[in-house]
Amino acid sequence: MEKQTLFQFLLLAFRASSASDVGSADIGWFWQVTDFHYDANYSLHGNPSTMCHTSGGDKYNNGIYGNYLCDSPWRLVESAVNEMKSQNGTPDFILWTGDSVPHVKDSELNLAKVFENIRKVSDQLRDEFPNTTIYPVLGNHDPFPSNQMSDAMQYYQGVLNSSHWDYLLDEQQQADFIKGGYYSTVTDYGLRVLGLNTNLYYNMDKVTVMIWDPASQFEWMWNQLVDARQHNQMVYIVSHVAPGAFERMIDMTWFYPEHNERYLSILREFSDIIAVQIYGHDHTDSFRVLYSGPGLPVSSLLLSPAVTPWKSTLPGVGANNPSLRLYKYNRKTGLVLDYIQYFVNLTAANTDNQTDWQVEYQATQEYNITDLSANSLHKLLMSFKNDSSGYFQKYLVYNSVGYDMNPVCNESCVRAQVCAIEKLGMKEYKFCMEGKHHKTTDIPPTTHHPKPHKKVPQYMFYVIGTLAFVVVILFVVIMMLCISRRRHIAPYRRFSTSLNA
Numbered sequence: 001m002e003k004q005t006l007f008q009f010l011l012l013a014f015r016a017s018s019a020s021d022v023g024s025a026d027i028g029w030f031w032q033v034t035d036f037h038y039d040a041n042y043s044l045h046g047n048p049s050t051m052c053h054t055s056g057g058d059k060y061n062n063g064i065y066g067n068y069l070c071d072s073p074w075r076l077v078e079s080a081v082n083e084m085k086s087q088n089g090t091p092d093f094i095l096w097t098g099d100s101v102p103h104v105k106d107s108e109l110n111l112a113k114v115f116e117n118i119r120k121v122s123d124q125l126r127d128e129f130p131n132t133t134i135y136p137v138l139g140n141h142d143p144f145p146s147n148q149m150s151d152a153m154q155y156y157q158g159v160l161n162s163s164h165w166d167y168l169l170d171e172q173q174q175a176d177f178i179k180g181g182y183y184s185t186v187t188d189y190g191l192r193v194l195g196l197n198t199n200l201y202y203n204m205d206k207v208t209v210m211i212w213d214p215a216s217q218f219e220w221m222w223n224q225l226v227d228a229r230q231h232n233q234m235v236y237i238v239s240h241v242a243p244g245a246f247e248r249m250i251d252m253t254w255f256y257p258e259h260n261e262r263y264l265s266i267l268r269e270f271s272d273i274i275a276v277q278i279y280g281h282d283h284t285d286s287f288r289v290l291y292s293g294p295g296l297p298v299s300s301l302l303l304s305p306a307v308t309p310w311k312s313t314l315p316g317v318g319a320n321n322p323s324l325r326l327y328k329y330n331r332k333t334g335l336v337l338d339y340i341q342y343f344v345n346l347t348a349a350n351t352d353n354q355t356d357w358q359v360e361y362q363a364t365q366e367y368n369i370t371d372l373s374a375n376s377l378h379k380l381l382m383s384f385k386n387d388s389s390g391y392f393q394k395y396l397v398y399n400s401v402g403y404d405m406n407p408v409c410n411e412s413c414v415r416a417q418v419c420a421i422e423k424l425g426m427k428e429y430k431f432c433m434e435g436k437h438h439k440t441t442d443i444p445p446t447t448h449h450p451k452p453h454k455k456v457p458q459y460m461f462y463v464i465g466t467l468a469f470v471v472v473i474l475f476v477v478i479m480m481l482c483i484s485r486r487r488h489i490a491p492y493r494r495f496s497t498s499l500n501a
């Protein structure tokens, strides 16, 4: 409790100072909220081993704000959005990174229920933030059947019309969105936001297996990044599933290998204009560092934990406390300067019949870094490899949003964490997990995309033509000189030859 009071004091001091530092007009705030997994069938008396649904028995007493074994009841969704509003009701924008639909069997859902589920969350955010731009992206639980994201236009049209994303996206964004759940937009301060649908690369998606460019998103993304570079815009990559591996498991990667490599190659190609990448999906609090070579960090990927407390069915993964994240950033460069991680202790909330959201930590202070750039996260990662720094132990507590306050991480657990953060390429990750060094660590694979040809200025053709002409003339002159020299020398040769004889 004392710790929290200290945090709140620090937060106030931090906010007070933020108004005066780095030219306050350039400093902005935005929210990320992710993985609500709202379950309309959550019941106070449902069986926790069947997602707190009464179909599994009704003799139980579940908390009004949720159960660590189940997805979010509506009361938790409302509480989270209300908390966002009370902490900062006028952010520059909100990133909503997907997964509104609960972890239930497909037999319990249908497309209409899925749309309805997303709509309820969408309306809640829009009603509480009527004047704030909300950038939504889809999660792997948002299509029907679950994980089966395709290029079917009807589905995306349904999300726009039935889930009310047509209130969140403008006409141009909608025109892109129906092609595959992606869109591009520019913030009021000139940052380009690419809302992506990386669920298309998720290796549980049977629809996109063996498809080189599902819904043509790679091509679109490439063109957007080329365009952003031409317009000198910095870019935010916002999506649900991140590339690479899940840090809480051994050898658990998300994308199809070929999609993973292709995605990374594009990110590396444009890392100079990508300010940050922001994802959800893992439900844990983590980050990734993309490298272009050994010791060369080029991009930071921030993974925010979930609103749902649901304990994953994946072995050993565990649950988390519900969370929200508020970012501080430079509106012009896009650099993420800091973030404040909020959480609610679910057990306490259920006991007290009220949610007491608190600051869990503030990134720069807790990790002693200057910002959330790739270089800073690289420094943090290096400290994780040094036991005495203490940062890794702190990170482990935050990794589950304080669900596990005394995490024990053995050698393979440390390796899984560090390799997932450091090695986004699948081969590199595998080698790292085996404790080996890969010779070509993180060397970008060649991309199929033709690199944009650098335009040769027209005057260069004239210069080259003139030079070629001069060379030819010189050649001819030298040849003529040689021939005439031979004519002069030849009689003397004959003369000297006759003397010697």
Ligand SMILES: [Zn+2]
Pocket: 035, 037, 099, 139, 141, 281, 282, 283, 306
């Ligand atoms: Zn999720």
Ligand SMILES: [Zn+2]
Pocket: 099, 139, 140, 141, 240, 280, 281, 282
């Ligand atoms: Zn997900």
